[in-house]
Amino acid sequence: MRNSFYKKSDLPEMNRSVVIKILQQQEICSRADIARQTGLTQAAISKIIATLMDRGIVVEKGSMKGNANRRSIGLMLNSGSHQVIGVKFAREMFEVGVFDISGKIYTQKKTRYSLNDDPNAVLSDLLEQMHEMLREYKNTLAIGLAVPGPYFREEGHIAVLTKLPNWQKVNFIQKFKDEFVPPIFFEQDANAGALAEWWFGNHAQPLHTLAYFLVGEGVGSGIIERGNLLLGAQGVASEIGHISIDVAGPRCECGNFGCLEQYCSSLALLQRAQQCIPHCLPQEPLKACDACNYIFDAARAGNQKAREIVREIAEYIGYGCVTLINAYNPDVIVIGDSVSQGGDLLLPTIQEVVEQRVVSELHSRVQIKISDLKMDSTLYGAAAIATDKVLQLPSLFLTNGSKQARKNP
Numbered sequence: 001m002r003n004s005f006y007k008k009s010d011l012p013e014m015n016r017s018v019v020i021k022i023l024q025q026q027e028i029c030s031r032a033d034i035a036r037q038t039g040l041t042q043a044a045i046s047k048i049i050a051t052l053m054d055r056g057i058v059v060e061k062g063s064m065k066g067n068a069n070r071r072s073i074g075l076m077l078n079s080g081s082h083q084v085i086g087v088k089f090a091r092e093m094f095e096v097g098v099f100d101i102s103g104k105i106y107t108q109k110k111t112r113y114s115l116n117d118d119p120n121a122v123l124s125d126l127l128e129q130m131h132e133m134l135r136e137y138k139n140t141l142a143i144g145l146a147v148p149g150p151y152f153r154e155e156g157h158i159a160v161l162t163k164l165p166n167w168q169k170v171n172f173i174q175k176f177k178d179e180f181v182p183p184i185f186f187e188q189d190a191n192a193g194a195l196a197e198w199w200f201g202n203h204a205q206p207l208h209t210l211a212y213f214l215v216g217e218g219v220g221s222g223i224i225e226r227g228n229l230l231l232g233a234q235g236v237a238s239e240i241g242h243i244s245i246d247v248a249g250p251r252c253e254c255g256n257f258g259c260l261e262q263y264c265s266s267l268a269l270l271q272r273a274q275q276c277i278p279h280c281l282p283q284e285p286l287k288a289c290d291a292c293n294y295i296f297d298a299a300r301a302g303n304q305k306a307r308e309i310v311r312e313i314a315e316y317i318g319y320g321c322v323t324l325i326n327a328y329n330p331d332v333i334v335i336g337d338s339v340s341q342g343g344d345l346l347l348p349t350i351q352e353v354v355e356q357r358v359v360s361e362l363h364s365r366v367q368i369k370i371s372d373l374k375m376d377s378t379l380y381g382a383a384a385i386a387t388d389k390v391l392q393l394p395s396l397f398l399t400n401g402s403k404q405a406r407k408n409p
Ligand SMILES: [Zn+2]
Pocket: 241, 242, 243, 252, 253, 254, 255, 256, 259, 261
């Protein structure tokens, strides 16, 4: 089969996850519907469904109208009985949420911390909140934790965290891995956002390659090709925020000069606004992610200077899109995080830049859109990290007749 990187022995597992994904997206469908959409035989689908029902992950739900007016049995994901915990760890805040595997949120809690706080104290608080949620949601299968990139995935630490050098010494894997019974998985925030778009995003046609372009306090991207994240040798691939767009530009903390992140992050946007339109910002100290809305509101209200700043930022985001298209040839680029809140103001300029700078045969085939996920794409993404593991390899998490999570695979 062409559409995967799976070993031949993983094929049954892959087919199971494809079936689960269809059920997740369509809520209710019949065995015949799934056979038609996957190209697998009815017999193969019946076998997969029997296994998934045995494990309690799929249930039958009444009858539904099928082809030629024949009735067939409706199938649904038994999503409510399986939870995952998603944790977004970001600069100055963390957020913990409980989701089911269809992406529905049950509860969430946001905590702010200060740049001067001791990282160990912040993480102890986070651990306590996670334990609390696990005590309440006993059927939790897995935990996903999203951290700012670049993140050394195998080693467990963040490589560069602008203005937060203390946190670069923290090893997330060591800190968390033996704390919980359900396995915990870590990804950098842009990869998490990409997984959220892949599993929970609203896309008209099946995607080959999805690029998630995170434009917030940091800038990064996550690439998913045929359902698999592009990671690189250390898990630090697709760090588009540290691609130089001006080789003679200011030095970045990563060592490079004129990195894209220095021009279009929410920190850059806030800095420009403080220089040019301070009267549009409130007096009290402001976090960059909150400042974006004041600047976009001023631009929408017709403030000429605000419009210029927003256009400038949109051009830089456009340059990022040009690089993403040339590097990864995606079907879709989804722009997310705090700067994307200015979507309607940004998109026309981004499109203009892409049209001017990308081979026409390429740019006409890539859709550029703003994330339409209803909530924070990184928290959603943290849940998607865990959901992805559960749905890609269901047998590791669900034993016959039991919903107990096994140890970390
Ligand atoms: Zn850099």
